[in-house]
Amino acid sequence: MATPTNPSTNPGPLALIAEITHRCPLHCVYCSNPLELTARERELSTAAWIGVFEQGAKLGVMQLDLTGGEPLARPDLVELVRASRKNGLYVNLITSGIGLSADRLAELVDAGLDHLQLSFQDAEAGPADEFAGLTAHGKKLAIAREIAKHRIGFTVNLVVHRRNVRRLEEMLAMAEGLGAQRIEVAHVQYYGWAVPNRGELLPTREQVEWSLDVLARAQERLRGRIRLEYVTPDYYARFPKACMGGWGQKLMLIDPAGFALPCHAARVIPGLQFENVGMRGLEWIWSESESFNKYRGEEWMEEPCRSCDRRAVDFGGCRCQAQMLAGDAAATDPVCSLSPLRAKVDATVAEAVRGGRVSEAGGAGEFVPVAEVAEARWSYRLNPR
Ligand code: SF4
Ligand code: FES
Numbered sequence: 001m002a003t004p005t006n007p008s009t010n011p012g013p014l015a016l017i018a019e020i021t022h023r024c025p026l027h028c029v030y031c032s033n034p035l036e037l038t039a040r041e042r043e044l045s046t047a048a049w050i051g052v053f054e055q056g057a058k059l060g061v062m063q064l065d066l067t068g069g070e071p072l073a074r075p076d077l078v079e080l081v082r083a084s085r086k087n088g089l090y091v092n093l094i095t096s097g098i099g100l101s102a103d104r105l106a107e108l109v110d111a112g113l114d115h116l117q118l119s120f121q122d123a124e125a126g127p128a129d130e131f132a133g134l135t136a137h138g139k140k141l142a143i144a145r146e147i148a149k150h151r152i153g154f155t156v157n158l159v160v161h162r163r164n165v166r167r168l169e170e171m172l173a174m175a176e177g178l179g180a181q182r183i184e185v186a187h188v189q190y191y192g193w194a195v196p197n198r199g200e201l202l203p204t205r206e207q208v209e210w211s212l213d214v215l216a217r218a219q220e221r222l223r224g225r226i227r228l229e230y231v232t233p234d235y236y237a238r239f240p241k242a243c244m245g246g247w248g249q250k251l252m253l254i255d256p257a258g259f260a261l262p263c264h265a266a267r268v269i270p271g272l273q274f275e276n277v278g279m280r281g282l283e284w285i286w287s288e289s290e291s292f293n294k295y296r297g298e299e300w301m302e303e304p305c306r307s308c309d310r311r312a313v314d315f316g317g318c319r320c321q322a323q324m325l326a327g328d329a330a331a332t333d334p335v336c337s338l339s340p341l342r343a344k345v346d347a348t349v350a351e352a353v354r355g356g357r358v359s360e361a362g363g364a365g366e367f368v369p370v371a372e373v374a375e376a377r378w379s380y381r382l383n384p385r
Contacts, residue, residue, distance in 0.1 A: 011060060012059035012060035012061065012283070012286055013056075013059065013060070013061055013250060013251055013252040013286060014060075014061065014062050014063065014250045014251070015061060015062065015063040015064070015065060015250065015251050015252075016052075016053070016056040016061045016063070016064050016065070016089075016251075016252055016253075016254065017065045017067060017251060017252070017253040017254070017264070018049065018052070018053075018064060018065065018066055018067065018253075018254050019033075019067055019068055019069065019253065019254065019255050019256055019264075020043070020044075020049060020066060020067070020068060020069075020071050020074050020077075020080065020256060021038075021040070021043055021068045021069040021070070021071065021073050021074050021256050022037040022038045022068060022069040022255075022256050022383075022384045023040060023068070023069050023070065023073040023383060023384060024068055024069040024070040024073065024096070024381070024383060025070060025073075025096070025098045025099065025134060025136075026070065026096050026098065026132045026133060026134050026136060026381070027132065027133030027134060027380040027381045027382070027383070028121065028131060028132055028133065028193070028381055029131055029133070029193060029194070029197045029200070029201070029376075029378045029379065029380060029381070030131075030159060030161065030188040030192075030193060030194035030197060030201060031192055031193040031194070031381040032189065032191045032192040032193075032194065032264050032265070033068075033069065033192050033193065033264075033381065034192055034264075034265070034267050034268075035192065035193065036267070037069075037382070037383070037384035038255060038256040038257045038384055039384045039385045040384060040385065041385075042256065042257040043074075043256045043257065044254075044256065044257065044258045044277070046076040046079055046080065048258060048277070048278070049076075049080055049083075050079075050080065050083040051277075052254055052258070052277050052282065053080075053083055053084045053087050053089060054083075054087055055277075055281060055282040055283070056087075056089065056252075056282060057087035057088055057089055058283075059282055059283050059286065061089060061252075062089070062090055063089065063090045063091075063092060064084045064089040064090065064091050064092065065092045065094055066080065066081070066084075066091065066092065066093050066094065067093075067094040067095075068094075068256075069256070070095060070096055070098065070099060071093060071094070071095055072095055072096075072097075072098070072099035072100055072104075073099065077093075077108065078104075078107045078108055078111045079111075081093070081108055081111040081112055081113050082111040082112055084112070085111065085112025085113075085114075086112075090114050090115070091112060091113050091114050091115070092114060092115040092116070092117065092153075093108065093113055093115070093116045093117070094117045094119075094157075095116065095117070095118060095119070096118075096119055096132075096136065096140065097118050097119075097139065097140045097143040097144065097147075098134070098136050098139060098140070100143050100146075102143075102146045105143070105146055105147065105150065106150075109150050109151075109152055113152055114152060114153060115152060115153035115154070115155065116147055116152055116153070116154055116155070117155040117156075117157050117184070118140065118143070118144055118147060118154070118155070118156055118157065119140075119156075119157040119158075119159065120137070120140060120156060120157070120158055120171065120174070120175070121136075121137070121159065121164070122137070122164045122167060122171065123167050123170035123171040123173070123174045124137075124167065124170070125137040125138060127163065127164055127167075130376075130378075131163070131164070133378070133380040133381070141178070144156070144178040144179075145178070145179075147179075148178060148179030148180075153181060153182070154179065154180050154181055154182070155180060155181070155182040155183065155184055156174075156175035156178060156180040156182075156183050156184070157184045157186070158171050158172075158175060158183065158184070158185045158186070159185075159186055159187075159188060160185060160186070160187055160188070160203075160211060161187065161188045161201040161202070161203060162200070162201055162202055162203040162204065162207060162353070163200065163201070163376060165203055165207045165208075165210075165211050166207070168185075168211050168214050168215075169214055169218075171185075172185075172214075172218050172228075175226075176222070176226060180226060181226060181227065182226065182227040182228075182229070183222075183226055183227070183228045183229070184229050184230070185215060185228070185229070185230040185231070186230065186231040187203065187208070187211070187231060187232070187233035187234075188201050188233070189231075189233075189234060190234075190235070190321075190324075191264065191265040191268075191320060191321075191324075192264075192265065192381075193379065193380075193381045195324070196379040197376075197378055197379055198348075198352060199351075199352045200376040200377070200378065202235065202348075202349055202352040202353055203233065203353070204353045205236060205349075208232075208233055208236045212230075212232065215228065215230045234318075234321070234335045235335055235345055235348070235349050236349070237335060238336075238337045239310060239314055239317075239336055239337065240314050240316075240317025240318060240321070240333040240335045240336050241314065241317065241318065242313065242314045242315050242317075243263065243315070243317060243318035243319070243320075243321070243333075244262065244263045246296075246315040247262050247263070247292075247294070247295035247296055247315065247319055248262050248286070248292040248293065248295070248296040249296070249315075251263070252282070252285075252286060252292075254277060257276070258276045258277040258278050259274040259275070259276050259277075260274060260275050260276070260277060260280075260282070260285045260286075260289070260291075260292075261274055261291070262291060262292055262295075263318075263319075263320060265320035266291070266319075266320060268320050268323050268324055269319060269320065269323050269329045270323075272290075272291050272294065272329075273290060273291060274291050275289050275291065295315075295319050295329070295330070298311055298312075300330050301316055301330070302330055302331060302332065303332075304332055304338045304339070305332045308338065314333075314336075316332055316333060316336075317332065317333020317335060317336055318333050318335075321333050321334070321335065322334065325341065325344065325345065325348075326339075326341050
């Protein structure tokens with residue numbers, strides 16, 4: 001068992017990510033939720049969630065991200081927002097907007113909602129609805145106009161990939177026109193439902209470079225007016241991202257059934273036990289649990305991370321990606337150019353962008369090449385019972 005953290009040197013989490021439900025009307029092909037979703041009857045009750053938020057506030061949490069699935073699927077959302085605000089948390093709602101009427105929005109704002117992040121799949125309804133598996137784009141545009149009328153923070157989230165990146169400029173113009181104060185653009189990260197769809201979603205290097213150029217220019221143009229932030233796609237990066245700001249360093253995620261996870265994908269790591277808030281307090285989980293201590297700090301690192309100058313910058317990358325691509329969560333993230341497995345990532349990318357498909361097992365190197373396909377064959381996100 002890893003050594004428990006010293007609370008004096010490791011302060012509590014800055015943000016709590018509450019996946020209050022896995023239910024969602026959309027079926028996005030890159031959803032980062034686990035393939036095994038939590039059923040409605042296993043979701044925490046209203047009182048249990050409020051207890052979690054109270055504990056989080058005592059532990060020093062500043063921001064609460066209410067997410068899912070689709071958090072609007074919970075009829076008690078207004079109550080949850082009110083309780084969080086009462087505990088002094090900055091409340092951010094991450095939503096598709098489906099299920100949000102003008103009245104419900106007003107109630108949420110009235111209850112103390114500070115910020116809302118609304119996701120879009122594309123600038124055009126046809127492809128947007130295809131990626132979402134639902135006719136949703138028009139409704140999102142309508143609710144965005146309502147959101148902009150309120151005095152709350154408003155971010156538009158845009159997810160880009162091989163099949164929509166060419167419309168990036170239109171997507172940015174759309175977000176600008178909707179009155180967002182902040183735009184967040186993320187290339188798809190390959191977790192959850194994006195893994196079986198990786199062969200359809202991975203962009204080419206030329207697309208990535210073009211998109212980064214578009215984003216850099218837009219950032220300059222929007223400076224002082226709209227904050228534009230973007231995430232470089234991992235599979236093309238030279239060094240990995242500092243996933244979650246480091247394992248057990250800044251964030252704690254609670255899944256719909258009350259299990260506390262260091263990140264949204266941590267269940268891909270075999271043998272790791274997760275504590276439930278029904279059995280243990282948040283403070284104990286954060287400082288004492290095996291799961292939060294397992295990859296904290298540097299002691300667990302293998303070479304080349306162990307002796308690398310960047311280990312305090314990126315913490316060796318993403319543990320879940322290391323597990324999925326290398327079969328070892330303690331390995332150097334294979335997207336790192338210093339990883340001995342980087343060639344496998346390059347092979348995965350090369351195969352995918354040639355029009356072949358990567359095996360659904362998600363293991364690099366195990367290709368199932370098929371003929372070039374014009375139309376995508378999606379694995380749509382299902383819904384829990
Ligand atoms: Fe980061 Fe490890 Fe790569 Fe160094 S070797 S850059 S610490 S992932
Ligand atoms: Fe789990 Fe990166 S998603 S550590």
